[in-house]
Amino acid sequence: AQSVTQPDIHITVSEGASLELRCNYSYGATPYLFWYVQSPGQGLQLLLKYFSGDTLVQGIKGFEAEFKRSQSSFNLRKPSVHWSDAAEYFCAVGRTGANNLFFGTGTRLTVIP
Amino acid sequence: EAQVTQNPRYLITVTGKKLTVTCSQNMNHEYMSWYRQDPGLGLRQIYYSMNVEVTDKGDVPEGYKVSRKEKRNFPLILESPSPNQTSLYFCASSFLGRGDTEAFFGQGTRLTVV
Numbered sequence: 001a002q003s004v005t006q007p008d009i010h011i012t013v014s015e016g017a018s019l020e021l022r023c024n025y026s027y028g029a030t031p032y033l034f035w036y037v038q039s040p041g042q043g044l045q046l047l048l049k050y051f052s053g054d055t056l057v058q059g060i061k062g063f064e065a066e067f068k069r070s071q072s073s074f075n076l077r078k079p080s081v082h083w084s085d086a087a088e089y090f091c092a093v094g095r096t097g098a099n100n101l102f103f104g105t106g107t108r109l110t111v112i113p
Numbered sequence: 114e115a116q117v118t119q120n121p122r123y124l125i126t127v128t129g130k131k132l133t134v135t136c137s138q139n140m141n142h143e144y145m146s147w148y149r150q151d152p153g154l155g156l157r158q159i160y161y162s163m164n165v166e167v168t169d170k171g172d173v174p175e176g177y178k179v180s181r182k183e184k185r186n187f188p189l190i191l192e193s194p195s196p197n198q199t200s201l202y203f204c205a206s207s208f209l210g211r212g213d214t215e216a217f218f219g220q221g222t223r224l225t226v227v
Contacts, residue, residue: 009153034215043203044156044218090155099144099163099207101216102172105155 002027004093006104013081014112021076021107023091032094033074034101035065039087047089050074051097061085086111115140119204119219126194126226134189134222136204142217143209145187146171147179149200150221156203162187163209194226 003026013019025031032051036044048059055067065076074091091104117138126132138145146161148171158171162181176198178190187206191198201223207216 004155006155036218043220044205046215049215092156097210097214099209099216100146100158100161100171101148101156101205103148103155103157105153 002093002095002102004091004102004104006089006091006107008107009105010108010110012110012112015083016080019076019078019081019085019109021089021091021109023074023076023104024072025074025091025093026072027093027095031074032097033065033067034092034094035059035063035074035076036090036092036103037061037087038090038106044090047076081109081111083111083113085109115217117204117206117217117219119202119222122220122222124222124224126224128195128226129193131190131192132194132224133191134202134204134224136187136189136219137185138187138204138206138217139185140206140217141184142206143184145181145204145206146216147177147187147189148203148205149173149198150203151200159189159202191224194224196226198224199226200224 005024034049035047050067088108092101147159148156150156157173160179162168204219205216208214
C-alpha cells in the first residue's frame with residue numbers, strides 16, 4: 001500500500017534562512033511526486049512535480065525538490081525563505097499519474113522576522 | 114481563466130439534512146475528485162470520476178455520494194450528514210492519461226455539521 005510521510009508537523013525558520021521540508025514515500029511503481037502549498041484560507045497550489053528524468057526539479061517561488069529513489073524521498077528546499085512562504089505544505093504521490101493523489105499529513109511553516 | 118469552482122464556500126447544517134456541494138471546472142478535464150482535509154490527517158480522497166458516468170470510491174467514501182452527468186460538473190452529496198463529516202472539502206480536476214499534467218484544486222468548502 002502507498003504511504004507518504006512528512007515527519008515534521010511544524011517548522012519555524014527565520015526570514016532569509018534556508019528551508020528543507022522532508023517527504024518520504026512508499027509506492028510500488030515509479031512514483032509521480034508533487035509538492036503543494038496551501039496558504040491560510042486558500043486552496044492548494046502546485047509548487048513542483050516529478051515524473052521522470054532529472055531528479056532535481058525546479059518549481060515556482062524559488063522552490064526545488066530532489067527525488068532520491070534509494071532513500072524514497074522527495075524533499076523540498078528553498079535557499080532563502082520569505083515571510084510570504086508561511087503556509088502549509090503537502091507532499092503527494094500520484095497513484096495514476098497526476099490523478100488519484102495520496103497526500104502526506106502536511107508540514108506547517110512559520111516564518112519569523 | 115482556468116479554474117475549479119466550488120459552492121458554497123461555507124456551510125453550516127444540522128445532522129441528517131441532505132446537502133450538495135457543487136464543483137465545476139472549465140478546463141475540459143476528464144478526471145475529477147473530491148478530498149476532505151482534517152487537521153493532522155492531510156487530504157484524503159473521497160470519490161473520483163474518470164469521465165462522465167464513471168465514478169469510483171476513494172479512500173474515505175462512507176457517507177458520501179457523487180454523480181457525473183456532465184463532464185464539467187461533479188457534485189458531492191451528503192444524504193444524511195453527521196458531525197464527523199465536519200471538514201474542509203476540496204474538489205480537483207485534471208487530464209487523464211497524460212504523463213505531464215497536474216491537478217487543479219478549488220478554493221474549498223468548509224462544512225460544519227451540528
